[in-house]
Amino acid sequence: MIGRPASESSPAEQPLLSVQGLSIGFPTRSEAVAMAADEVSFEVQAGHTLGLVGESGCGKSVTLRALIGLVAYPGQVVGGSAKLEGRELLGLSQHEWERVRGSKVAMIFQDPMSSLNPIYTVGNQLCEVLRLKRGLRREEARSEAVRLLDHVGIRAAASRLRDYPHQLSGGMRQRVMIAIAIAARPRLLLADEPTTALDVTVQDQILALIAELRQQMNMGTILVSHDLSVVAQVCDEIAVMYAGRVVERGPVDDVLENPQHPYTEGLAEAVAQLQGAHANGRRALKTLGGQPPSLSDLPPGCSFAPRCRYRQPECEQFDMHLQRSTATQLTACLIRQRQPRPRAGVGDEREAVL
Amino acid sequence: MSGRAVGGGTSAAAGVGGGEDALLRIEGVSKTFIAASGLRSAKRGDREQVRALDDVSLTVARHETVALVGESGSGKSTLARVAMRLVEPDEGRVLLDGQDLLAMDRPSLIAARRRIQMVFQDPYSSLNPRRTVGYAIAEPARVHRLVSKREQATYVQQLLERVGLPGRLAGRLPRELSGGQRQRVAIARALAVKPEVLVADEAVSALDVSVQAQILNLFETLRDELHLTMLFISHQLPVVAHVADRVAVMYLGRIVELGAPEDLFTHPAHPYTAGLIQAQPGRHRRNSKPATRRHSDIPTAELTGRGCSYRDRCPLATQICHDTQPPTVSVGSEQYAACHHAGEGSAAAQETASALSSCTAN
Numbered sequence: 001m002i003g004r005p006a007s008e009s010s011p012a013e014q015p016l017l018s019v020q021g022l023s024i025g026f027p028t029r030s031e032a033v034a035m036a037a038d039e040v041s042f043e044v045q046a047g048h049t050l051g052l053v054g055e056s057g058c059g060k061s062v063t064l065r066a067l068i069g070l071v072a073y074p075g076q077v078v079g080g081s082a083k084l085e086g087r088e089l090l091g092l093s094q095h096e097w098e099r100v101r102g103s104k105v106a107m108i109f110q111d112p113m114s115s116l117n118p119i120y121t122v123g124n125q126l127c128e129v130l131r132l133k134r135g136l137r138r139e140e141a142r143s144e145a146v147r148l149l150d151h152v153g154i155r156a157a158a159s160r161l162r163d164y165p166h167q168l169s170g171g172m173r174q175r176v177m178i179a180i181a182i183a184a185r186p187r188l189l190l191a192d193e194p195t196t197a198l199d200v201t202v203q204d205q206i207l208a209l210i211a212e213l214r215q216q217m218n219m220g221t222i223l224v225s226h227d228l229s230v231v232a233q234v235c236d237e238i239a240v241m242y243a244g245r246v247v248e249r250g251p252v253d254d255v256l257e258n259p260q261h262p263y264t265e266g267l268a269e270a271v272a273q274l275q276g277a278h279a280n281g282r283r284a285l286k287t288l289g290g291q292p293p294s295l296s297d298l299p300p301g302c303s304f305a306p307r308c309r310y311r312q313p314e315c316e317q318f319d320m321h322l323q324r325s326t327a328t329q330l331t332a333c334l335i336r337q338r339q340p341r342p343r344a345g346v347g348d349e350r351e352a353v354l
Numbered sequence: 355m356s357g358r359a360v361g362g363g364t365s366a367a368a369g370v371g372g373g374e375d376a377l378l379r380i381e382g383v384s385k386t387f388i389a390a391s392g393l394r395s396a397k398r399g400d401r402e403q404v405r406a407l408d409d410v411s412l413t414v415a416r417h418e419t420v421a422l423v424g425e426s427g428s429g430k431s432t433l434a435r436v437a438m439r440l441v442e443p444d445e446g447r448v449l450l451d452g453q454d455l456l457a458m459d460r461p462s463l464i465a466a467r468r469r470i471q472m473v474f475q476d477p478y479s480s481l482n483p484r485r486t487v488g489y490a491i492a493e494p495a496r497v498h499r500l501v502s503k504r505e506q507a508t509y510v511q512q513l514l515e516r517v518g519l520p521g522r523l524a525g526r527l528p529r530e531l532s533g534g535q536r537q538r539v540a541i542a543r544a545l546a547v548k549p550e551v552l553v554a555d556e557a558v559s560a561l562d563v564s565v566q567a568q569i570l571n572l573f574e575t576l577r578d579e580l581h582l583t584m585l586f587i588s589h590q591l592p593v594v595a596h597v598a599d600r601v602a603v604m605y606l607g608r609i610v611e612l613g614a615p616e617d618l619f620t621h622p623a624h625p626y627t628a629g630l631i632q633a634q635p636g637r638h639r640r641n642s643k644p645a646t647r648r649h650s651d652i653p654t655a656e657l658t659g660r661g662c663s664y665r666d667r668c669p670l671a672t673q674i675c676h677d678t679q680p681p682t683v684s685v686g687s688e689q690y691a692a693c694h695h696a697g698e699g700s701a702a703a704q705e706t707a708s709a710l711s712s713c714t715a716n
Contacts, residue, residue, distance in 0.1 A: 055562040056533070170426075199425040199589060204633040226562055229635040270567035272592035274619055274634055284574060285567035285596065291532055 014086070015043035016220040017067070017188055022080035022090070024062050024071055026295075034295040036062045036075060038244040041322070042237075044188065044220040049211070051235035051252060052224045053267070055292055059244040060224045064190050066090070067222070068105050069097040084188060102133045106186040108210075110193035112173035116165040122149075122176050123161030126183060133184035148179040152209060171202035175209070182213055189214065189221045195230065207234050228271050232256055240264045243293055243303040245320050250329035258343050260331040262308045263288075265341070302334065310335045376449075377583045378414040378470070378551055383407050383436055383446030385429075385607075406432040407443065408607040408663075414551070419577060419584040421598035421615075423591060423630070428604040430587050434553050437585060438470050439463060450551070468498050471544035475556035477536035481528040487514075487539050488524030495546040513542040518572060534565035541572065545580070552576075553585045558593060570596055591634055595619055600688075603627045606663040609682075613689030623691035625668050662694065670695045 022040040025033040037059040044050045052060045065071050067082055069092060082089045084104060092100065109115040117125060123145055130141040142161070149157035152175040165173055174194060181189060191210060195203035211234055214221050225231050231238055231252060238255045240248040240263065248261040259265040266288035290307040293299055299306050301316035308315070315334055322330040325340040385407040406429045414420045422430040435441040437448060439455045448455040450466055458466060471494075474480040481490050488510045495501045501509045511521040517538040528536055537557065544552060554573065558566045570593065576582060588594050594601055595615045603611040603618070603626065611624040622628040662668070665675040674694050682690050685697040 055564060200591075200630060200635075201425060201633040203635065207635065227635065228563065233635040267563060270564045272567070272570065272590070272596045274592040274595050274631065284571045287567040287571060288564040291534070 016046040016048075017044040017082065017084050017222075019043070019063075019067070019082045020080055022063065022066060022082060023078050024059070024066055024075055025078040026075040028296040030296070032296060033078070035244045036295060037066070039321075040080070040241075040244075040246050042239045042246065042249060044222060044237075046187070046220050047214065047218045048236045049214060049221040049223055049234055051231035051238040052222055052241060053226065053228060053231055053238060054241035055226065057292060057295070058241040059295075060241050061192055063241070064107070064192055064222060064224050067188070068101060068107050068190060069094075070107075102129055102184040102186065104186055105188045105190065106181040106184070107190040107192065108174070108177050108181050108194045110196050112170070112177045112197075113165060115177060116173060118165055120164075121161065122163050122165065122168070126161070126176070126180055129180055129183040144183075145179075148183055149176070152176075152179045152182075152213075153205070154179075170198055171206065174198065174202075174206055178206070178209065178213070182217065182219075185217060187219060189219050190224075191221065192224045193226070194223070196225070196227070203230070210234070228256065228267060240267070243298060244295060245303065245332060246322060247304065247320070247332045248329065249322065249331075250326075254326065254328045258326070258329075258341060260325045260329050260336045260341050261304075261333045262310050262335075263304050266307075302332075304333075375416045376413045377416045377451055378437060378585070379447075379449040380410060380412045380433070380437060381447045381449070383410045383433070383443045383448065385432055385436065385441060385443045405607050407436065410446075410604075410607070410609055412602055412609065412612075414583055414585060416550075416583055417577075417581050418599045419586055419597055421586045421588060421594040421601045422604055423588060423594055423601060424604035425589065425630075427606070429607040430604050431555055432607075433604070434472070434555050434585055434587055437551075437553060438467065438472060440472075468547045469549055470551040470553065471547060471549035472553040472555060473537075473540050473544050473557045475559055477533065477540040478528060480540055481536060481543075483528055485527075486524065487526050487528065487531070490528075490539060491524075491543050491546050493546075494543060498547050500547060509546075513546055514539075516545065516576075517542045518568075532565075533561055534568060537561060537565075537569055538572065541569075541576070545576070549582070551583045551585065553587075555587045556589070557586075559588060559590065566593070573597060591619065591630060603630070608663060608692065610664065610693065611689075611691040612682075613686065617686055617689045621686070621689075623685040623689060623696040624664075624693045625670050625695070626664050627691075629667075662692075664693075 020041050022037055023035060024037040026036055028034050040059070040063055042050060052063065054060050062071060062075060066077050067089060069089070071077060077090050080090065089100065089105070123142070126145040126148065127138070127141040130136045130144050131138070136144060145161060146157045149160055154160055154172060154175055165176070168176065189210070194210065195206050198206060207230065210221065213219070223231065223235060235252045238250065238252045239246050240255070240261065242263050248255060248259065248264045255264060256268060259268050269286040270288060272285060288307055293303055293306070302308070302318045302320055305311050305315040312335060318334040320332045322332045323337045325331045325333070325336045331337065384405070387404045387406050410429070410433060412420065412433070422433060424430050432441055436443050439448065443456070450470060453466065455463065455466055488507070491510050491513050492501070492506050495509060496506070510524050514521050514523060519535060519538050519542070523531065523535070528539070531539065558569050561569060573584070574597065577584060586594065586597055598615050601613065601615050601618050602609045603624065605626050611618060611622065611627045618627060619631060622631060660679060661677055662671070662675040662680050665671040668675065672694070680692045680694045682692045683696055685691045691697070
């Protein structure tokens with residue numbers, strides 16, 4: 001693993017979370033180790049949201065799990081560092097993680113039905129966190145639980161405490177998950193596709209809720225999503241992942257308006273748009289040809305090269321390090337590092353509506 | 355209300371848009387499910403009734419794509435299943451090319467089902483994990499006796515190519531394929547019996563954007579090449595805007611608005627449509643202020659009595675909305691809405707939109 005991103009300058013203030021060169025490996029049948037995350041680096045400021053996007057299998061979820069010590073066996077963190085308020089997270093013991101989880105870092109999962117315990121009431125699960133992590137007594141925990149449920153927008157919160165997860169709708173369950181996640185006032189909130197299973201109207205409410213809580217509590221948030229429009233709506237920064245690598249990073253508006261990496265460009269183009277779909281009558285969506293490579297059998301050099309329309313022979317030697325290509329964007333593309341994509345490019349009108 | 359009333363109920367919309375060349379005609383279909391939610395309620399006998407479809411009429415013309423949109427529980431999947439008679443409605447008729455599916459005996463129903471096929475959301479659970487791709491594709495054709503055993507292999511190859519897959523995949527098992535490839539196989543399987551109507555139930559919802567775009571383009575190509583008629587169900591409005599000729603917006607078992615996507619998505623007449631559009635994620639709303647009204651959830655389709663089913667979430671609701679069910683009225687050329695306040699100007703729709711999505715407060 002060579003080519004540590006040298007050109008990254010950190011902002012003046014210390015970031016809430018600083019991830020440097022995070023690598024997560026999974027053993028394969030052969031000798032080789034599949035790198036689900038390879039030299040991943042990013043930062044999250046307090047009160048900001050980072051969007052982590054990419055197709056299934058690109059390593060976004062496993063990266064998130066590493067930050068809360070939940071990389072599933074047999075995968076393991078094989079290198080790098082992740083500092084939360086200056087404190088190293090990687091390599092904590094199970095015992096130490098117990099103290100960090102919930103109170104420093106909390107996570108919301110995609111499917112609240114399978115992440116809530118079906119045989120305990122909502123009140124039970126919420127009070128457990130409050131008593132363990134905040135040391136509240138039974139009655140205090142109960143009234144705090146009511147306050148939290150009300151805070152995340154659940155009506156008649158006191159009576160809802162006696163409900164089991166199956167008695168709630170999808171949106172309500174996700175609200176309960178959020179209430180549990182913020183119960184111990186974490187500094188960093190990790191959200192893995194928190195709205196993917198929800199209807200758009202409910203998604204809208206949940207996204208707004210997360211944004212509101214983030215502001216109130218000055219939390220840093222990482223939102224994993226495959227939906228670029230969701231990321232565009234709620235995130236400040238974006239990191240695009242492909243085959244375990246961060247291929248582009250920057251402020252969300254800059255990246256989506258003027259994507260530097262050909263993969264980001266392809267993703268942005270493939271999104272169906274509500275407006276403009278009929279401007280020129282029916283037209284085919286632009287697509288990225290091909291499929292993401294298998295992590296245990298990556299092509300040499302740039303792993304996106306086989307699908308890339310700008311591919312050059314040198315790309316097969318490229319080590320995919322991130323480097324500044326515009327004032328605000330870092331990209332891991334040889335072509336763009338030499339010559340950034342100009343702002344007023346082809347297909348601009350399409351990206352502008354996103 | 356400037357619109358011309360076309361009738362008392364949604365069934366009046368039956369003649370709308372379809373014209374003479376209607377291939378699929380759904381007339382006044384209703385379906386009530388009995389919610390058996392647990393032992394206790396089942397024993398008590400006073401079980402909750404869910405009105406999944408309430409007097410729904412829809413006509414799909416030959417070579418037309420009609421999209422059904424709405425939140426979960428709106429009845430869109432039930433309607434699609436009724437169209438294939440996978441669900442028996444309590445009332446109404448389903449006509450495929452003039453023949454009533456609901457009146458058919460078993461042999462004629464099987465023959466009719468060859469003409470109408472379905473693609474499901476999750477290709478992994480709709481394909482037999484222990485059968486090869488080739489088997490999965492050939493099976494329906496064999497059942498309907500469309501190909502002989504000898505021609506079978508060639509037939510599978512042709513179908514695989516048709517959906518953009520290499521012929522060598524015929525020997526593979528579903529688990530060896532990616533999600534996009536599996537969905538292509540599911541489409542090939544549906545096409546194997548040379549259907550005229552293809553029902554796609556959230557067929558692209560589980561796919562990554564880049565794959566989603568590929569499959570959407572495939573649907574477009576197939577539609578043109580094979581002259582397919584499509585009923586396309588999705589909760590993703592941008593996807594629908596891309597594929598549909600007409601869009602039917604459903605809410606709690608009723609079609610509340612119907613029209614061409616370019617009209618419906620730019621000038622929604624029903625406050626619910628406006629709300630759905632407003633709730634679409636996108637960059638434009640990132641800086642909007644946090645929620646003002648967060649307590650909102652999708653109600654279930656329990657029997658709600660008279661009046662408009664949307665009244666409780668609708669900011670335009672007035673007394674009439676509580677008293678009478680709104681008739682379907684024409685609100686533009688080929689655009690219809692079931693709302694007492696339909697077409698009360700776009701300003702009203704806009705106001706509605708922000709109130710429904712309930713976390714915009716500009």
